[in-house]
Amino acid sequence: MKKHLVRIVGGDYRRTSIPVIEAAGLRPTPDRVRETLYNWLQHLWAHDFSQKRVLDLFAGTGALGFEAASRGVAHVQMVESNPAAVAALRSLRSRLKADHVRIHSGDARMVLDRTSADPFDLVLLDPPFGQQWLDTLWARLPPILAPDGLVYVESETALVPPEPFELLRQGKAGQVHFHLLRFAAAQKKVNNPETS
Template identity: 50%
Template sequence: MARARPRPSAARAAPPHEVRIVGGQWKRTRLPVADRPGLRPTPDRVRETLFNWLGQDLSGWRCLDAFAGTGALGLEAASRGAAQVLLVEQDPELVATLRKLKERLAAHTVEIRRGDALAVLAGMAGSNLDLVLLDPPFDSQLFEPALAAALSALASGGLVYLEAPRAWTDSDAAQAGLELRRHLKAGAVHAHLFGRAPGRAA
């Protein structure tokens, strides 16, 4: 079905098929958003809030973006100085786009890996990651297993970010071995920041 042309009055609005990095060395860089089933890039406002929570300087951090999609979350971390960022994506077309982006940005701290997010996370157990970014498809059953796998890869002071279609309570977090630190609702998106639960060893 043909898409309607944008009205002139909407000329200042962000195009529907791109998002922008909101901070760091690549601020305002446009990232293409492919028309793929289930692809739902994290809104700019949510990413801005997340990195306000984390702090603007991620120098030295080791990060994993497990359901990379457009790469917006992981590239945002790299833009703010993260030392290592692994982007994991299963869709071959999205992987090809991410590789082009990496080349265009000369993003030497970014690694792109095609694969299953849960399998990659399982293989990262004991890796002492500082930040794991989880944005699974909202119609999937991947939330609980992804959190469990992320916890096993997390450093003792590491953090897990999760986007989900519902709010995760303190009780939900505790059952996953995590502690809820922050929560934001933006439209249909619930954004969460978790740390390792007190007394839960790395």
């Protein structure tokens, strides 16, 4: 049986193959979707990734996070709970000599609750479907995001993000909806006008 692979589509590690392990709920982001996302980011970040910090919260194969590392971001933090996936991520990081990639084995919510590092410019969210992960994550994201930080989300249905997130771009590939959101840190809640 042929082993399933995905490939990094751009940057320093372009064409590097990433093995896809057998794991429940593992659903690597397709090449063309990753290419679309990073085209969006190139436009929004004026082709300069060099100072950006990225959190890949459900890393899986690492395709999204290693794509960011390949394009020259300053730091990538990956989080994954499956031990076999974590081992595969660490093996790939070693093969690429990607010292700016950190890999954490653990639960996404716990990592968010305990993160005290510098804020992230981009959070990548591709959680297992059918488990209502996003409902538990929205309120945990603002403390770890830089002002005007971005959030990429894959989901089973099209999203209407809660405040203070605004939808910038969206698309659909097969059964997967993908979205790029901005954290509008300066956005103030609209006060109800007095009616006296």
